[in-house]
Amino acid sequence: MNYWLVKSEPFVFSFEDLVRDGVTRWDGVRNYQARNNLRAMSLGDLCLFYHSNEGLAVVGIARVSKTFYPDPTATSGDWSAVDMAPVKAFTQPVTLAEIKKNPVLSEVGLVKNARLSVMPLRSDEFFTILDMGLTQL
DNA sequence: GCCAACGTTGGC
């Protein structure tokens, strides 16, 4: 099991959209590092879903429901997509500010490389954010 | 192969 964090601008595609749709194609990635991360995803891997630009918080958990295949939205180049399904919405969004405050999360890509849209998380990072997001059950 | 110019992302 690997753990990931994916970013989406909520006015383009939000976690609520994912819950509504049930499954979505995670396409349009045009960055080699992010693409390689997509290709490293295994079936059932868990992804934290982060809202960029608006919200600025991790809002839920998704899982990989189909591993990588050629991105149908790519007109040229060697790009990949995966499918994702919702797992659970956070009861309390975990904001970027909170992530930056937590020393355990200082290596997280959101902090280290703000522009990367698909990044791996260590399991301790994943579960730390999970605890912060599901505290008010 | 280097590097300057440019475009894009995304936080503030």
Added chain:
DNA sequence: GCCAACGTTGGC
């Protein structure tokens, strides 16, 4: 709306 960080492009 601004700007820093980063990736990509293209001239040499």
